[in-house]
Amino acid sequence: MTEPTYTDDELAAxxxxxxxxxxADTERVAPGDDTEADEVDDGEDVADDIPDDIEGDGA
Amino acid sequence: MADYxxxxxxxxxxxxxxxxxxxAGCTWTAGANGIDDTSGxxxxxxxxxxxxxxxxxEETSPxxxxxxxxxxxxxxxxxxxxxxxxxxxxxxxxxxxFLGAYGWAGMKKAWAxxxxxxxxxxxxxxxxNTCSGKFDGDHAIGVSPKSRVANGKVQRWINxxxxxxxxxxxxxxxxxxxxxxxxxxxxxxxxxxxxxxVPKE
Numbered sequence: 001m002t003e004p005t006y007t008d009d010e011l012a013a014x015x016x017x018x019x020x021x022x023x024a025d026t027e028r029v030a031p032g033d034d035t036e037a038d039e040v041d042d043g044e045d046v047a048d049d050i051p052d053d054i055e056g057d058g059a
Numbered sequence: 060m061a062d063y064x065x066x067x068x069x070x071x072x073x074x075x076x077x078x079x080x081x082x083a084g085c086t087w088t089a090g091a092n093g094i095d096d097t098s099g100x101x102x103x104x105x106x107x108x109x110x111x112x113x114x115x116x117e118e119t120s121p122x123x124x125x126x127x128x129x130x131x132x133x134x135x136x137x138x139x140x141x142x143x144x145x146x147x148x149x150x151x152x153x154x155x156x157f158l159g160a161y162g163w164a165g166m167k168k169a170w171a172x173x174x175x176x177x178x179x180x181x182x183x184x185x186x187x188n189t190c191s192g193k194f195d196g197d198h199a200i201g202v203s204p205k206s207r208v209a210n211g212k213v214q215r216w217i218n219x220x221x222x223x224x225x226x227x228x229x230x231x232x233x234x235x236x237x238x239x240x241x242x243x244x245x246x247x248x249x250x251x252x253x254x255x256x257v258p259k260e
């Protein structure tokens with residue numbers, strides 16, 4: 001695995017472009033507060049009912 | 060200290076993958092890696108297996124290669140239903156955000172809450188000395204909530220489908236990658252995040 005190599009100037013420039021972040025956005029919310037409703041409308045599946053997997057033992 | 064589960068990296072160039080996955084499958088390959096991580100290794104679809112969940116005619120832009128994030132959302136939602144695990148849906152959060160946070164703030168919040176994130180961007184931002192540097196153009200990668208500090212700066216573990224293995228990348232570079240495509244296309248940052256958190260090992 002090759003570590004990414006950037007010049008100090010390249011990294012500094014990239015860091016300078018990062019938007020300011022509210023500390024609240026880096027906090028983990030309480031368990032259960034991050035659940036979401038299922039709102040995806042995906043129509044009729046076109047694949048087999050049982051998903052193909054490799055090595056997994058199911059949900 | 061327990062860290063987030065990271066599964067074996069899947070490449071879009073893995074043996075047996077179809078020609079369409081090899082040439083244009085970065086988004087669904089990122090989705091396949093995300094399903095593995097989010098399920099804690101219980102589900103490991105190949106990129107081709109995830110791609111089968113959406114017919115070509117159902118894509119938002121069937122005339123162009125690859126998938127959009129709405130395409131990934133639809134396919135992963137179908138996979139999640141078939142698997143009996145709704146958390147394996149990668150929701151398109153380009154405009155909907157995550158828990159009230161949008162754009163980069165939304166991604167940061169998603170990672171803080173253990174979510175695997177898929178980001179579309181311009182891969183010419185990645186260092187040429189990495190496997191990612193072999194391709195410059197519109198691309199998609201998966202970004203784990205797993206992080207570390209290197210050289211005083213935050214890095215995230217990424218699954219880039221054109222790479223043979225997962226690797227570390229600076230957060231600032233990931234932002235630059237996402238921002239370049241967003242600016243070029245006049246859209247917000249294009250990203251999705253899985254509904255469930257990646258478990259810790």
